[in-house]
Amino acid sequence: MNRKRGNFRYLKRILLYLGVGIGVFIMLAPFLWMVLTSLKTNESIYTIPIEYLPQPITFGNYRTVFFGAPGLYEINFISSMGRSLVVAISASFISVIIGSLAGYSFSRFSFRGKNSLSLSILLTQMIPPILFVVPLFFVLKDLGLYNALPGLILAYITFSLPISIFLLRGYFKSIPVELEEAAFIDGASRLQAFFRIIFPLAAPGIMATGIYVFIMSWVEFLFAFLLCSKYPTLPVAIYRLVGQYTIYWGHLMAASVIAILPVLLFLPFQKYLVAGLTAGAVKQ
Incomplete structure (x- = not known):
């Protein structure tokens, strides 16, 4: 009886952690996707099938945001x-x-x-x-x-x-x-x-x-x-x-x-x- 109760508590804890993990992933997924997209080149963003990880990693988007892009937009x-x-x-x-x-x-x-x-x-x-x-x-x-x-x-x-x-x-x-x-x-x-x-x-x-x-x-x-x-x-x-x-x-x-x-x-x-x-x- 005690063994069954212990197994039930263990299963309950696993389900709890699993539910919390899924919830956290759902909340953080948009932010993770935002960061990964910011590190991609313009070509890799539109690649099909989708490249989930940036290949190669580039900080060109951040450089453009900070220092501007003449001919594209005038935003400081x-x-x-x-x-x-x-x-x-x-x-x-x-x-x-x-x-x-x-x-x-x-x-x-x-x-x-x-x-x-x-x-x-x-x-x-x-x-x-x-x-x-x-x-x-x-x-x-x-x-x-x-x-x-x-x-x-x-x-x-x-x-x-x-x-x-x-x-x-x-x-x-x-x-x-x-x-x-x-x-x-x-x-x-x-x-x-x-x-x-x-x-x-x-x-x-x-x-x-x-x-x-x-x-x-x-x-x-x-x-x-x-x-x-x-x-x-x-x-x-x-x-x-x-x-x-x-x-x-x-x-x-x-x-x-x-x-x-x-x-x-x-x-x-x-x-x-x-x-x-x-x-x-x-x-x-």
Whole structure:
């Protein structure tokens, strides 16, 4: 009996690992194919039967993406990457600062309409972003920020600030109030207690929020294409590789690999992201 039970557990474990392995392969297969295609020559991409491994391996597609291809297309990917970095870092920094102050206020202060305002902030995430395209267009045009990076940053802050406030509010609620009260007894002001005690303790939540906003801003395409096409960010530059009659698959895959690198760099910080998202979920 015990032997049968042991065999059943062993079989169950094998099936579990097999299922997980198949799931991981299905998720990683598109990325693996993207990397392999980026290392192929244009001729081998269209070879029939399909060459799954690049023969020979070439980095010409990456060289073309970085240094351009006169006569093919006029896209400066280095400039586009720089713009994406500026936009993503700026949106992350501003959203984290404002979201920290607002989230702290919601977690510590009591005022009229607090619950309704908190709920309305969360409900804004249920509105499809496409509905804001026309209003944002007219607002940015009136402000002189249409087709300008500051206007795109402002648009990203508009969408990232509600979720930033929501995440940081939950994290600040998980920090004991007694720590601030002890600081007040020692003569610290509210701002001193916030920046010297609460802000450092909330570092995982703040980092998680910053990473979330950065990734969202880095990969966003719709508003970058509609509101700032004159100065294309990286997603828009990749889109422009799709021509009317020709698609440069090797260049497209190489540019896509480059685009996901900053996202992969944040993998070591995923524990902070999980901690920030789950903080405040359990009542202390």
